[in-house]
Each structure stands twice: as C-alpha cells, then as structure tokens.
Amino acid sequence: MIELRDVVYCRLGTTDLAGAEWYAVNILGLEVAERRKGAVYFKSDARAHTLCYFEGDPTDQMTAFEIGTAQDLHTAGATLEALGHDVYYGTRAECEARMVREFIRFRDPTGNVIEFVLRPETTGLDYHGSRNAGITGFSHVGLCSSDLARDEHFWTSVCNARVSDRIGDAPLMRLGTIHHSIALFPFHRAGIQHINHQVGSTDDIQRSFHFVRENQVNITFGPGAHPTSSAEFLYFTGPEGMTFEYSTGVREIHDEPAWRDRQFHFEPKGFCHWGSAPQIAAFKK
Ligand SMILES: O=C(O)c1cccc(O)c1O
Numbered sequence: 001m002i003e004l005r006d007v008v009y010c011r012l013g014t015t016d017l018a019g020a021e022w023y024a025v026n027i028l029g030l031e032v033a034e035r036r037k038g039a040v041y042f043k044s045d046a047r048a049h050t051l052c053y054f055e056g057d058p059t060d061q062m063t064a065f066e067i068g069t070a071q072d073l074h075t076a077g078a079t080l081e082a083l084g085h086d087v088y089y090g091t092r093a094e095c096e097a098r099m100v101r102e103f104i105r106f107r108d109p110t111g112n113v114i115e116f117v118l119r120p121e122t123t124g125l126d127y128h129g130s131r132n133a134g135i136t137g138f139s140h141v142g143l144c145s146s147d148l149a150r151d152e153h154f155w156t157s158v159c160n161a162r163v164s165d166r167i168g169d170a171p172l173m174r175l176g177t178i179h180h181s182i183a184l185f186p187f188h189r190a191g192i193q194h195i196n197h198q199v200g201s202t203d204d205i206q207r208s209f210h211f212v213r214e215n216q217v218n219i220t221f222g223p224g225a226h227p228t229s230s231a232e233f234l235y236f237t238g239p240e241g242m243t244f245e246y247s248t249g250v251r252e253i254h255d256e257p258a259w260r261d262r263q264f265h266f267e268p269k270g271f272c273h274w275g276s277a278p279q280i281a282a283f284k285k
C-alpha cells in the first residue's frame with residue numbers, strides 16, 4: 001500500500017502567465033514565492049509553494065502528493081508499474097522546478113497527471129498575501145473522474161485514501177485527519193476540477209463573496225455550507241476556467257475506527273444545506 005501524507009501542490013499551464021499571476025495575487029490572495037523563467041510560484045501557507053503557473057498548455061495540469069521516504073517512493077513506482085501505469089522518474093532539473101528531492105509522475109485511471117514527491121520544501125514562515133483573503137492554506141483538490149467506482153478503487157486500494165463521505169458516487173477521501181484531501185467528481189475528461197484553500201472564518205467567506213463579485217469574477221457556487229465536511233464555502237472562476245474554492249471549518253476525523261462514510265444526494269442539497277445551487281458542471285447531473 002502506498003502511504004500518502006498530504007496533497008502538496010498543483011501545477012497549471014497557462015497561455016497568459018502575467019494574467020494568471022495578477023489573478024492569483026489580486027483576486028485569490030496568494031503571495032508570489034518566486035518567479036523563474038516561464039513559471040511563477042505561489043505560497044498559501046508555510047510551505048515553499050503550493051501552486052505553480054507555468055507557460056504552457058492549459059490542459060497541462062498536475063497534482064502532487066507527499067510520500068514519506070525514498071524507499072516508499074520507489075516501492076510506489078514499482079507498484080504502479082506492476083499495475084500497468086507508465087511511471088516517469090523526474091530529472092534533477094524537474095525536481096528543482098518542483099522544490100522537491102525526488103518525484104515520480106504517472107496518470108491515474110482517468111488520465112489525471114499525478115506526482116508523488118519526496119521532501120517538498122517548506123519555509124517555516126507564514127505567507128502574507130497583499131489582499132487579505134484570510135487564507136490559512138492549500139487544503140484539497142477535486143479531480144475529474146470518467147468512472148467514479150474505478151477511480152475510488154484506485155485511490156483507496158492502491159494509495160490508502162479513505163472515503164469520508166460520498167455525494168452520489170463522488171467520493172470525498174482523506175489521507176490524514178482532514179475530512180478530505182482529494183475528491184473525485186464526474187466529468188468526461190481528465191483534469192483538476194477545483195482547487196481549495198482554507199480561510200480563517202465565515203467573515204473571510206463573506207468578505208470574499210463581496211470582493212470577488214465587485215471585481216467581476218464569476219461566482220459559481222455559494223456562499224453555502226457543505227453537509228459533508230460541514231465547511232462554509234465560496235466557489236468562483238479563475239484563469240483558464242479553473243474553479244477555486246475557499247472554505248472554512250472543514251471537519252477533522254480523529255476517531256478513525258469509529259467513522260463511517262455517509263451517503264449524500266447528488267443534488268444541490270447534498271452539496272449545500274443553505275440552499276445554494278452549484279453552477280459547476282461536475283456538481284450537476
Ligand atoms: O467540503 C466538502 O464537503 C465538499 C463537498 C462537495 C464538494 C466540495 O468541493 C467540497 O469541498
């Protein structure tokens with residue numbers, strides 16, 4: 001079994017790097033950690049970076065997860081190869097571009113590009129956004145799935161993710177104690193479906209709701225409250241059509257043996273108990 005510690009970063013291709021940077025700083029509220037040739041790195045918490053935009057094809061999207069030891073990384077590579085996945089070992093330059101010691105890359109059964117990384121860099125320092133969005137950190141990712149049962153099986157039986165709850169057949173899965181670090185939503189193509197940052201409080205959700213609306217950003221869902229994680233949320237659209245979510249108050253599961261995954265409706269009420277309805281394709285039938 002491959003043990004994953006946490007989701008660590010997303011890498012997103014863009015045809016407008018300057019525009020993506022402007023949005024990440026001025027709307028989303030991230031901090032530029034570093035600019036390199038053809039790429040900008042963003043901080044959202046103590047880690048060296050949790051998001052990278054690079055000049056490239058917008059369908060080029062990667063999600064990375066931390067693995068504990070070099071031994072585990074190599075075992076994971078062998079396990080994935082045995083299951084028929086092509087596994088690519090990152091070069092030194094590619095490791096430097098990700099601020100990690102080692103990584104492997106492969107595709108999940110839907111075709112999502114996944115990286116398992118060793119020793120991602122941290123700064124030990126908080127981040128400071130110029131816009132006070134109240135972000136406390138990068139927290140989870142939603143991935144598109146063309147076959148939810150098949151992909152849930154992959155993530156739970158190969159990668160040790162545990163299902164916390166399901167909305168319809170869409171699993172919300174935890175790697176540690178946070179209700180979910182990865183969730184799968186039905187969509188006909190591979191890609192990152194949404195990127196979640198946690199914010200400090202309801203005030204941050206409400207202030208961002210008005211702020212993004214004032215700035216002509218398309219709000220696609222919320223403000224609302226998820227019955228699953230119990231988090232209050234806001235979803236809005238970013239560069240290249242990416243969905244970003246802020247949420248606050250996500251449930252933690254500490255009594256692992258006692259927790260039973262629950263079944264929610266794949267309808268607006270399964271996504272929000274305040275009555276908001278999603279304008280997000282993967283959240284609709
Ligand atoms: O937090 C949740 O429970 C949740 C539920 C549905 C969809 C999401 O993106 C979520 O984060």
Ligand SMILES: [Fe+2]
Pocket residue numbers: 140142194196245
């Ligand atoms: Fe989410």
